[in-house]
Amino acid sequence: xxxxxxxxxxxxxxxxxxxxxxxxxxxxxxxxxxxxxxxxxxxxxxxxxxxxxxxxxxxxxxxxxxxxxxxxxxxxxxxxxxxxxxxxxxxxxxxxxxxxxxxxxxxxxxxxxxxxxxxxxxxxxxxxxxxxxxxxxxxxxxxxxxxxxxxxxxxxxxxxxxxxxxxxxxxxxxxxxxxxxxxxxxxxxxxxxxxxxxxxxxxxxxxxxxxxxxxxxxxxxxxxxxxxxxxxxxxxxxxxxxxxxxxxxxxxxxxxxxxxxxxxxxxxxxxxxxxxxxxxxxxxxxxxxxxxxxxxxxxxxxxxxxxxxxxxxxxxxxxxxxxxxxxxxxxxxxxxxxxxxxxxxxxxxxxxxxxxxxxxxxxxxxxxxxxxxxxxxxxxxxxxxxxxxxxxxxxxxxxxxxxxxxxxxxxxxxxxxxxxxxxxxxxxxxxxxxxxxxxxxxxxxxxxxxxxxxxxxxxxxxxxxxxxxxxxxxxxxxxxxxxxxxxxxxxxxxxxxxxxxxxxxxxxxxxxxxxxxxxxxxxxxxxxxxxxxxxxxxxxxxxxxxxxxxxxxxxxxxxxxxxxxxxxxxxxxxxxxxxxxxxxxxx
Numbered sequence: 001x002x003x004x005x006x007x008x009x010x011x012x013x014x015x016x017x018x019x020x021x022x023x024x025x026x027x028x029x030x031x032x033x034x035x036x037x038x039x040x041x042x043x044x045x046x047x048x049x050x051x052x053x054x055x056x057x058x059x060x061x062x063x064x065x066x067x068x069x070x071x072x073x074x075x076x077x078x079x080x081x082x083x084x085x086x087x088x089x090x091x092x093x094x095x096x097x098x099x100x101x102x103x104x105x106x107x108x109x110x111x112x113x114x115x116x117x118x119x120x121x122x123x124x125x126x127x128x129x130x131x132x133x134x135x136x137x138x139x140x141x142x143x144x145x146x147x148x149x150x151x152x153x154x155x156x157x158x159x160x161x162x163x164x165x166x167x168x169x170x171x172x173x174x175x176x177x178x179x180x181x182x183x184x185x186x187x188x189x190x191x192x193x194x195x196x197x198x199x200x201x202x203x204x205x206x207x208x209x210x211x212x213x214x215x216x217x218x219x220x221x222x223x224x225x226x227x228x229x230x231x232x233x234x235x236x237x238x239x240x241x242x243x244x245x246x247x248x249x250x251x252x253x254x255x256x257x258x259x260x261x262x263x264x265x266x267x268x269x270x271x272x273x274x275x276x277x278x279x280x281x282x283x284x285x286x287x288x289x290x291x292x293x294x295x296x297x298x299x300x301x302x303x304x305x306x307x308x309x310x311x312x313x314x315x316x317x318x319x320x321x322x323x324x325x326x327x328x329x330x331x332x333x334x335x336x337x338x339x340x341x342x343x344x345x346x347x348x349x350x351x352x353x354x355x356x357x358x359x360x361x362x363x364x365x366x367x368x369x370x371x372x373x374x375x376x377x378x379x380x381x382x383x384x385x386x387x388x389x390x391x392x393x394x395x396x397x398x399x400x401x402x403x404x405x406x407x408x409x410x411x412x413x414x415x416x417x418x419x420x421x422x423x424x425x426x427x428x429x430x431x432x433x434x435x436x437x438x439x440x441x442x443x444x445x446x447x448x449x450x451x452x453x454x455x456x457x458x459x460x461x462x463x464x465x466x467x468x469x470x471x472x473x474x475x476x477x478x479x480x481x482x483x484x485x486x487x488x489x490x491x492x493x494x495x496x497x498x499x500x501x502x503x504x505x506x507x508x509x510x511x512x513x514x515x516x517x518x519x520x521x522x523x524x525x526x527x528x529x530x531x532x533x534x535x536x537x538x539x540x541x542x543x544x545x546x547x548x549x550x551x552x553x554x555x556x557x558x559x560x561x562x563x564x565x566x567x568x569x570x571x572x573x574x575x576x577x578x579x580x581x582x583x584x585x586x587x
Contacts, residue, residue, distance in 0.1 A: 005218070005219065005222050006190055006218040006219070006221055006222045006225075007048075007214070007215045007218040007219055007222075010186070010189070010190050010193075010218065011053050012050070012053050012057065013057065013060075013072075013074050013083060014057060014071050014072055014074060015028070015029060015057055015061075015070070015071055016071060018050055018053070018054065018057070019050070019178055019182040019183070019185070019186050019214060020049075020050075020176065020178045020179065020182045021049070021050055021054070021175055021176065021178075023173075024043075024054060024173045024175065025054075027173070028054075028058055028061075028173075029070035029071075030070075032058075032061050032062070032067070032068055032069065032070050033068055033069070033070050035068055037062065037151070038151075038171050039143075039146045039150065039151055039152065040143055040146070040151070040152045040153075040154070040169055040170040040171065041055075041058075041151075041152070041153045041154065041170055041171050041172075041173065042154045042155075042156070042159065042162075042166075042167060042170035042171065042172040042173065043055060043153065043154065043155045043156075043173050043175060044155075044156050044157070044159035044172065044173070044174055044175065045157070045174055045175025045176065045177075046157060046175070046177055046212060046213060047157055047213055047215065047216070048210075048212075048213030048214050048215030048216050048217075049175040049176065049177060049178060049212070049213060049214065050175060050214065051155040051156075051175055052124070052126055052155055054175075055124045055153040055155060056082065056083075056090075056124070057072060058153065059082055059090045059120075059122040059124065059151075059153070060072035060074070060078070060079045060082045060083070062119065062120045062122060062151065063078050063079075063082065063087075063089065063090070063118040063119050063120055063122070064076060064078060064079055065077075065078055065079075067119065078117075078118055087118065088116045088117075089115040089116055089117070089118040089120070089121045089122065090118075090121075090122045090124070091107070091121070091122070091123050091124070092124045092126065093107065093123060093124065093125045093126070094126050094127065095125055095126060095127045095128050095129075095130045095131045095135075096126070096127040096130045099130050099131050099132050099135060100132060100134075100135065101132060101134035101135045101137075101138050103135070104131065104135040104138045104139055105138055107123065107139075108138060108139070108142045111123070111142060111146065111147060111150050112147055114149055115149055119149070120149055120150070120151050121147075121149050121150050121151070122150075122151045122152075122153065123150070123151070123152050123153065124153045124155065125152065125153070125154050125155065126155045127155070127156060127157070128154040128155065128156045128162065129156045129157075129158045129159070129161035129162055136162075136163050136166060139166070140163075140165055140166065140169075143166065143169050143170075144169050152170075154166075154170060159172075160456050176212075177211070177212025177213070178212050178213070178214055179212075180204065180207040180208060180306060182214075183206075183207040183210055183212075183214060183217045184200075184203050184204065184207050186214060186217070186218075187203050187206065187207070187217060187218070187221050188203065190218065190221065191203075191221075191225075191232065194225075196225065196228075196231065196232060197230070197231035197232070198231065198232035199231075199232060199233050199234045199237075201234050201246075201309055202224070202232050202233060202234040202236065202237035202238075203221075203232075203237075204306065204307075205234065205237040205238060205241055205243050206220045206221055206224065206237055206241060208243070208287070208306050208307065209241040209242075209243055220240065220241060223240050224236050224237050224240045224241075227239070227240050242275070242276065242280070243284070244271060244276060244281065244284055246288070246307050246308055246309065246314075248267065248271065249284070249285065249288040249307065250313065250314065250317065251263075251267055252264060252267050252268070252285070252354075253288070253289075253292070253317060253321075254317065255267065255358075256329075256354070256357055256358050257317075257320060257321065259358050259359075260358075261355060261358050261383075264354050264355075264358060265351060265354070265355075268281070268350065268351065268354060272347060277346075278340065278346040278347050278349070278350040279337065279340050279341070279346055281350060282333050282336060282337045282340065282350055282353070283337065284307065285329075285333055286330055286333045286334060286337070287306050287307050288307050288308065289326050289329045289330050289333075290306075290330065291305045291306060291307050291308035291314075292308065292314070292317065292318040292321060292326055293318075293323065293326050293327075293330075295308065295310065295314060295315055295318035296318040296319060296321070296323060296326070325360060325361075328357075328360050329357050329360065332353050332356050332357055332360065333353055333357075336349050336350065336352070336353035339394065339397070342397050342484070343393055343397065345389070345393055348386060348389055348390060348393070349390060349393075351386055352386045352387060352390045355383050355386065355387075397484075422483050422486050422487040422490060422515070422517060424486075424514075424515065424516040424517065424520050424521075424524075425514055425516075426520075426524060428475070428514055429470075429477050429514055429516060429524060430524070430528060431472075431475075432470055432471070432472045432475045432476070432477055432514065433470055433477075433525075433528050434472075435472040435473065436470045436471060436472050437471070437472065437473070440471035440472055440473055440476065440509075440511075441468060441469075441470060441471040441476070443471070443507045443509065444468045444471045444476045444503070444507065444511065445468055446507070447503055447506035447507045448467075448468060450502075450506050451499060451502045451503050451506060454498075454502045455495075455498065455499065455502070459492075459495050459498075462485045462488055462489050462495075463478070463485075463489070465480065465481035465482060465485065466478050466479065466480045466481065466485065466486075466489075467479060469521065469525075471511065473509070474510075474511065474512060475511055475512035475513070475514055476511050476512075476513065476514070477514045477515075477516060477521075478513065478514070478515055478516070479516050479517070479518055479521040480515060480516070480517055480518060481518050482517075482518075483517045486515045486516065486517045489515055490515040496513050499513060500512070500513055
């Protein structure tokens, strides 16, 4: 027989063998014993947390010949055939590769037939969020009123992509990431079964790299076992997973305590040269200092340690630091980690963070090194250079500009006319402005909050610093404060399709979405107003009927008053109450 991976061989076959997910197991077992199972279930959660395995165990318990029982016997022919995947009444359906409506209709046509030799016909639909809209619509009625013998189990890693009508017809179970202790215990069972000696610290490294996923942990364990020889050692786990030894972090922490900046930078440079990612190093350093805080707090928290072992040298190191300094280190690294996510210069950010930590004295104060401390002057110059580069990069990120070279000091800044990171569809936007109306922009603004509420939180965040500024009967323009957000929205076709679909449902009109950065909008708007003489609007108090009609037909641009508003009374009112609360009425 060919070799099978650990995550397949050691897949749990009963609720008793499952790791974690106590809230799911208890609810399902109580329903089985009381014979109060329902017709549709939704299992959602991160990958590798047991969704499909739980679905198979539940299908076996429903159809077990010894039912009702809170555990499948795994001995009767029905349980064994379901385990082997050959039972005709337990159908596994992969929505990722069968997302069309035709496949769903085939299931719906067969669901009304009675099971061949079991109590229930169970449909396990994996990655259900991949189904098309038509397939969801076809499934909806059957899911609402299925035959008595049918049970649907939907599994997904992205429940927010499911229609609300589907979710409301299911009992939902949210699977959580497994704790490091649960993963550790399961790996011990596997290694004891294959009779391979192991170092428990190596298993901790694998558990941390798995990030709460049992399948990822067993896959990594399989890889480390193949790499190892007669026993599983810590060095093997560190090499395969790309993690860093706790001894290296100990040396870094010791050098930080001694304010030895040269040693700190040298150690980090060596790790990066070995292929370690700066973002991952920052995350591991946060975990390391968190473990030191736990050791400092109590000796009874050893089970919660992720990187550090409760050895005497780590206990001593933890007590050499004050709690304020450890909290400060974690705060500096956390802020740096967030900034690193949007930059290609991650190494510079990490080095600067370590320099700040070396100069940190607690209470939020950074003590700068002087010439009398014995620090190499070249290192001081390097610190100043790094801080200046980080400041420039941060400024570029805030302005939405992505450049690889910092501006030269002697070069005069050029006036920005066009965004360097996103080319707005200027011609299309001008066409919208020519036919823009107040009614259309008001319709978009009225639906704005409701549409953002239907988007994912990560998608809605892109519109936090954006607002609609002009709209015609067929399209509307959104200006963005940051160029990078503008580009991310414009390049995401799925997001634009969802946004326009939700907007059409609320407003009753199908609009095209056009994106433009802040600076580009102001330039374009100003030129358009001058070209169309909108800035001279209402200059004369004596207008005949024809001029009034002409002005009423002029395009409406939201916030056009910001340019022409020179009235000192209006300016003072805007200063006191804000522009959003001021409305200028022409008489």
